[in-house]
Amino acid sequence: MCGIAAIFSSSPAIDLPLAEARLLAALRHRGPDSNGAWRHDVGEGRALLLAHTRLSILDLSPAGGQPMHDRENGNVIIFNGEIYNFAELRTELQNQSPGYTFCSGSDTEVLLRCYAAWGTAMFAKLDGMFALVLFDRARRKLVVARDHVGIKPLYYTQIDGGGWAFCSEVLGLIAAGVAAPRIDPEGLASFLRFGAVAEPRTFCAGVSSFPPGCWAELPLESDGSLTPVVYWSPDRFITGQADPDEHGTVLQQTVREQLVADVPVGLFLSAGLDSTALAVLASGLAPGRIRAFTISSGRGVDDEAEIAAATARILQMPHEVEALATARSTAWAFESLGAMDQPSADGTNTYLVSRASREHGMIAALAGTGADETHGGYGQFRSIPRWRLPLLSFVAGRLGAPVLSMLGRGLEAERLRLMMSCAPSTRAMLEEKRRYFTPSWIAENAPAWLPRLEGRSPPVADSFPDPRDEIVLGEMGGYLRNTLLRDCDWATMANSQELRVPYLGRRYIEHVLGLPWAAKGRQRKGPNKPLIAAIIPARLQGVCNRPKTGFILDVSSMLLGAHRDAFINASHSLNGVGFRLDGPRMLAELARSRSRKEAHRLWALLALGSYIEQHRMAL
Numbered sequence: 001m002c003g004i005a006a007i008f009s010s011s012p013a014i015d016l017p018l019a020e021a022r023l024l025a026a027l028r029h030r031g032p033d034s035n036g037a038w039r040h041d042v043g044e045g046r047a048l049l050l051a052h053t054r055l056s057i058l059d060l061s062p063a064g065g066q067p068m069h070d071r072e073n074g075n076v077i078i079f080n081g082e083i084y085n086f087a088e089l090r091t092e093l094q095n096q097s098p099g100y101t102f103c104s105g106s107d108t109e110v111l112l113r114c115y116a117a118w119g120t121a122m123f124a125k126l127d128g129m130f131a132l133v134l135f136d137r138a139r140r141k142l143v144v145a146r147d148h149v150g151i152k153p154l155y156y157t158q159i160d161g162g163g164w165a166f167c168s169e170v171l172g173l174i175a176a177g178v179a180a181p182r183i184d185p186e187g188l189a190s191f192l193r194f195g196a197v198a199e200p201r202t203f204c205a206g207v208s209s210f211p212p213g214c215w216a217e218l219p220l221e222s223d224g225s226l227t228p229v230v231y232w233s234p235d236r237f238i239t240g241q242a243d244p245d246e247h248g249t250v251l252q253q254t255v256r257e258q259l260v261a262d263v264p265v266g267l268f269l270s271a272g273l274d275s276t277a278l279a280v281l282a283s284g285l286a287p288g289r290i291r292a293f294t295i296s297s298g299r300g301v302d303d304e305a306e307i308a309a310a311t312a313r314i315l316q317m318p319h320e321v322e323a324l325a326t327a328r329s330t331a332w333a334f335e336s337l338g339a340m341d342q343p344s345a346d347g348t349n350t351y352l353v354s355r356a357s358r359e360h361g362m363i364a365a366l367a368g369t370g371a372d373e374t375h376g377g378y379g380q381f382r383s384i385p386r387w388r389l390p391l392l393s394f395v396a397g398r399l400g401a402p403v404l405s406m407l408g409r410g411l412e413a414e415r416l417r418l419m420m421s422c423a424p425s426t427r428a429m430l431e432e433k434r435r436y437f438t439p440s441w442i443a444e445n446a447p448a449w450l451p452r453l454e455g456r457s458p459p460v461a462d463s464f465p466d467p468r469d470e471i472v473l474g475e476m477g478g479y480l481r482n483t484l485l486r487d488c489d490w491a492t493m494a495n496s497q498e499l500r501v502p503y504l505g506r507r508y509i510e511h512v513l514g515l516p517w518a519a520k521g522r523q524r525k526g527p528n529k530p531l532i533a534a535i536i537p538a539r540l541q542g543v544c545n546r547p548k549t550g551f552i553l554d555v556s557s558m559l560l561g562a563h564r565d566a567f568i569n570a571s572h573s574l575n576g577v578g579f580r581l582d583g584p585r586m587l588a589e590l591a592r593s594r595s596r597k598e599a600h601r602l603w604a605l606l607a608l609g610s611y612i613e614q615h616r617m618a619l
Helices: 016-026 086-096 107-125 170-176 185-194 244-258 273-285 305-314 326-339 348-359 371-375 380-386 390-397 400-405 411-422 426-433 439-445 467-493 506-513 555-560 564-575 583-593 596-614
Strands: 002-009 034-043 046-054 076-083 128-136 141-146 155-158 163-167 207-209 214-219 265-268 291-296 319-323 364-366 498-500
Touching: 002 016, 002 076, 002 128, 002 170, 016 034, 016 046, 016 170, 046 076, 046 128, 076 107, 086 107, 107 128, 107 141, 107 214, 155 170, 163 170, 185 439, 185 467, 244 273, 244 506, 265 273, 265 348, 273 305, 273 371, 291 305, 291 348, 305 319, 319 348, 326 348, 326 467, 326 596, 348 467, 371 467, 371 506, 380 426, 380 467, 411 426, 411 439, 426 467, 467 498, 555 564, 555 583, 555 596, 564 583, 564 596, 583 596
Parallel strands: 265 291, 265 364, 291 319, 364 498
Antiparallel strands: 002 046, 002 163, 034 046, 076 128, 128 141, 141 214, 155 163, 155 207
């Protein structure tokens, strides 16, 4: 797990040695163990820089360092992530070319040889999480690629005066001087709607997110356009034909591959179904070697530590619990705001778990992220399909206007009107379900120059007979990619920690996408996500039927107490770019209501204003 950056420039305004120093400093938290850079004169006033900071996970020796060169053809690669099937690919390469001897035990060298053997066709073979930039010396081009679902980030910008720049972080591009700290109006509008900026936009004007499941080529003879080529798309695998009996085997193989590392691997263990199933598999595959970690909130029914400890004890799994004192969690929560690569309404919980577990020496960890999105674990997998029922469809579609006018005023009425106006489009209703700030709040409080996202395009028509498939695709391309995975990346990399997500392994997710809902969906009786529940032995089945919980921060108390002044300052920063916020009044209303939802909306504004202030973002 690392930080990568590439600059291909024909602009005399770009000082590559200075950009290199700034990039290595900006990305050091992603790779504190070592760093490297390589500069190449392309000719005709063009130059190339590849930079890398390393968090050593596989082959801890200098042989695993980057930028890595292919000694046979002169190609050079920088790579962030893990290729979980690298051993399988190395064997295939050795069988094809027995004369080649690998010099390291790293997956990076395997990638170089894969490209030499198969070119860009190699991306169809990779199972992992990655972002990479590869210099093809013979063909004089750069190859850029990102993993199938976007577990690892990759941002890019076109350089004024000619050229392109790529980086693991938006802030790295700003630090290098190839992007200006200017607010993207579309990015801000997206943040207010979803609590995170939806790809391909970012919060920084002129910086875009490279799409997942794609690769692209950039010839070094020109400043041509960047045209991504799709090599993986989830909709291709929704068939309903996969064999449910194979589910346990596929997940076990995925976990086995993701336990491979030259440093100790741990597990974020909650009292929930997904992490418990991973604990069952990991403890069986590597008895006594995988250490579990849990944060205790000390907040009664919300505290998962006791159940997690019982799970670890039954599985004979080493387990550590961190009981975070209020003062410490409050300080770390504020610290998380400064660690964000882009503003986010979420991610602070992940930062706290990562920070605490890293202090306990956990360098790499597994987490249950992604299971809910593909197995139908969220409530919207049940609530949204009800809008497809004949009576509700008729009310929403034919009687919509009269009914909407009768709903009155207020936040809940507005949200219901928005949902009804989107029916029967499943994707549009899902977006409303994930909304943070409503159009009326935005119209009253946001800058007048903000672009309006509502009504810009008609709702996407459903393509699959079962609306749950539409929700899967919407969640994968929305909340999972733009919030969960992005937050997992910055929150763990800020603590120099690698997070692995087995439920998003490529071969596993292809299998789950192809399963019939009769097998993987929740039935009238029985546990949620029944195929995952089936992995858990009878003595642990209590976790399968308990209500969904998690480590919950008392955001209201923080905003009304230790972070009150910070929120007031953040509201001033937002007003400086055109917002119309009364910070003290908003806190007073929160003190009266103690609404958890309202507290999280105010936390989103705190994150937004703090980000603008800290990074001096301007219009």
